[in-house]
Amino acid sequence: MSGDRAGAVVGVDVGGSGLRLQTSYAGQPGPVVTAPGVRIGSEGVDVGALAADAASLLGDSGVDEVAAVCWSQRGLLFLSDPREVVRVVSTTLRSQRTAVVSDAVASLVGALGGVRPGAVVAAGTGAVAFGSDFGSADTSVWRLVDGWGHVLGDRGSAAWVGLEGLRAGLRFHDGLPGGSERLLVEGESAFGATSHWPRRLMTRTDAPAVLASFAPHVAEAAVADDPVAAAICRTAGESLAESLLSAAAGIESPVLVATGGLLAAEPVREALEAAVEAAGFALTPALGGALDGALHLATVLGETGTVPRHPAYVHLG
Template sequence: MSTLVAVDVGGSGLRLVVRRAGRDGQRRRADGARLRPEGLDVAALAADARLLLDAEGVQRPDALCWSTRGLLFLADPVEVLRAVQGALGAHRTAVVSDAVASLVGALGEVVPGAVVAAGTGTVSFGTDFADHWTRVDGWGHVLGDRGSAAWVGLEGLRAGLRARDRVSRGSPGLLAAGEELLGACESWPRRVMTGADAPETLASVAPLVTAAAERGDPVAAEVCRAAGRALAESLLASAAGLERPRLVGTGGLLAATAVRTALTERLAAAGAAVAGARGGALEGALLLADVLETTGDLPRHPEYVHVAGPRS
């Protein structure tokens, strides 16, 4: 029976799972994506994955799918494929954007659809795995990530500062909650503008905003509604042009009632609906490894999917 390997590389860690004879092993973890001036340190990540495979007693998998953030902006996909293939030695190797793996994992199969992922950042991605490949947002907390946890946290801190400045649309409750979490508001600019962990710091404020919305804070509630609408618009934009796509949403922010309600209402106005995700990027990578082993290939794309070896 085949030995399949899935790897998902994100900011919070590298995750790996091995499937032998149809049975999945334990999820193993290593450090996450490390950045050098020239981009992702792919060699270090591949070396970490090799150690995890050695711990599983796997020398040469039949098929491996490596899902990674930053495939388009932070690394050369061809170099990533070469490094992964060299370090892990699978018979068949695919390297895909985490947007592709997230969509496949969310849908639970390789079919046309679109997914919006509302985590610390936000990206939406839609494809028919043929002619249509569309990514929306994912521009980072300074330029984009509309509707993400970092975006909600930033808007929450702004509302708190407006209360401190005694101008309209301020929230004294968010000011107090923000200072309890992050310290005096005078320290916030340094924390969220110069800190290496600025997106995570901002995202840590998002639960304060969603909780304030649940308690009836009108400013917090509007921030959450704006986030839901932004997520819906990104999802619709990524699905534009697809015929009867399945739409899915993932990410902890969607558990907030105000965010989820606004998302649902905006999609309903466009004649669409969103379903919950069946799995995440690691599950998607495992599904893609299975397809790669079964068919010998994957739908290829120069920005999103690279496969080692000749087409079948």
């Protein structure tokens, strides 16, 4: 063994943009190291390739023995067999204890800075909320809200804001009520003539990211007193609040947190805060992200031998 790096705990967060890994030994976190993110094939997420990348990162970090690992994975509920993920991760990383969790769980634990009752809404390209009291009884709360993608849901996300902004531009183009000349001009500047928009925006595999790239234009127009853009941003913030409050329903004295790049848009953030306040709650600043949550859960697993369990969101091996 490598001495001071034996028996480390490991947090791993796997998303579409990359795999991030962090170790901790004797309470001292190491640097964050990265590898390529989720690779999806005909049978779902290629967990074997991801675990091999993580093992390589551990080797480069000088870790010979893993006391506990928490593997946070996007798409765990729909694109993988969690039991197989547990088997592959524990075998490949040779961990003494393994927890595999949905990234929603890790995001909540990271945002709250620990395992305590609360809910988080993440407003980035997409939008999803998750709340839990981390109980194990039948009356416990573990609730995922939205995250259905830009076609079916993700209300209030950057992709949603961008799409609504472009729709408003097209309404002005067509002489319909609720249109915005400014958003039409901004849309043509970003994506060319309106006749090109359907092909450029709706047939691409990265359509959510492309739509989200227009969200800052909508937010800028709202700040500049475009009433249509302002209404879009206000609805986005209120939609995010609805998802957050729904995720927190049934949790006693929940801590509510919002994260994500869209919150840099002041009109959206202010509408979210106002809607949460109107419901009798207040937002608490996020303390960390999904990787922080995964590392915290790995530490708890290493110290106690377990973490709060749920048949859909948390699996132990």
